[in-house]
Amino acid sequence: MDITYIPMKRGFLYLVAIMDRHSRAALAWRLSNTMDTYFCVAALEEAINRYGASEIFNTDQGSQFTSSRETLRDAGIRIFMDGRGGGWITS
Template identity: 55%
Template sequence: MIDPTAKLSVSRQAIILGISRGSVYYTPRPVSDADLKLMHRIDKLHMEFPFAGSRMLRGLLAQEGFKVGRLHVATLMKRMGIEALYRKPNTSKPAPGHKIYPYLLRKLPIIRPNQVWAMDITYIPMARGFIYLAAVLDWFTRRVLAWRVSITLEADFCIEAVEEALAKHGTPEMFNTDSHTIGASSRVV
């Protein structure tokens, strides 16, 4: 693209093409023999243990006598385009057919307790899978009114948390939920 023999200077050609002048002179360094050997072994280990990330692979490589750090393994994995395969939580997909409610709280001043409650679900990664935590909060006081944990994303533990909050603290004027977890953005109770 850049022609050093052209009438325009290399700097001007780089500006016209919208690239940095430094990139014109850059020549990629070849991969060292040691890294090629390491990448070959990482590839073999990844095929055998597709769930292994850079930490586990570094440990496996250390057992085989390779002296390599985790960050170097992560860099080589990125260069090779491989990543650990494992089950990720699926909490952000709304259920098909769920109605999207308008966000009613955008400019609402929250000035007293029990005016607006919020509920959200988060996940806590464990050795095998996830634990899910549902919490009901009062937006004014920032207090957790009720919470539950579960090993599944069934609705029961969320309903139990809401029922406990209602029993202990009465009924709020508004109950806000995150549209990514339960399916509604705001509802008037």
Template identity: 40%
Template sequence: MRQMGIRACWVKHYTVTTQSRCLDAILVNILQEQFNPPRPDTIWCSDITYIWTTEGFVYLASIMDLFSRKIIAWNLSRKLDASGIIRMLQTAKQTRNPGRLVVIHTDRGCQYLSQSYIKETAQMCRSYSKKGYPWDNACIESFHALIKREWLNRFKIENYQQAYMLVFEYINTFYNTVRIHSHCNYMSPNDYEKLYANYKKKTALIAG
């Protein structure tokens, strides 16, 4: 090989760039796997999952309130971009009207790093999972596994319209309203939030 002028090529070791280090400094994990806030609209978490149909993938994005594990907004999109995330966030803010600084925790997907997302969450406290570590967002990851295992996997989903109806049926008529959760003392998310609201009213009357 030497006589023919052929030499082995040494592969350079991967070098962590300044940009990567800066990104780690900016995308702070505020949540730190503290999944049990004391009241609603303190910490929201969001993620995106793929749903297979015979016409191709569609993409389900969801926001969960960690207090009750309720899905407070969701969006099903044909495209994997930030527009569905923005619509979902706007719905969550309109329906919940939190009135306080909310922590919103996500992974580092490009949709959650987009300028439109940064703008939409300007009055919120953004928190990000560590790179390649899904356990930092375990609750919403678990929900997306659950909706597939308990419901979507039963069907051969033909298209977007069927996928939308199935997601609506599961979240709006079962998961939030009927399905009990050990985290919620074996109540549904809706009932758990109602119990908290009644407790707050009673304590306010006593205090007043």
């Protein structure tokens, strides 16, 4: 899962994509004009509903992703976060 910024005339659009690491297929995506957490969680819920729960979910430590921990835990998915201080999230 990652977010990219799309420059527009007046600011940015934010695209979150959830990809399967093995096949590189996009499982779900959302666009937003704000960096809130809702569109990230909505994309995550769609991916889980369409394809089922994976064993591991990998993201960076951005606030949009850390807010999705509850959704991942409820689905029984282990969380791994990249970056400084990253690693397996157990709580």
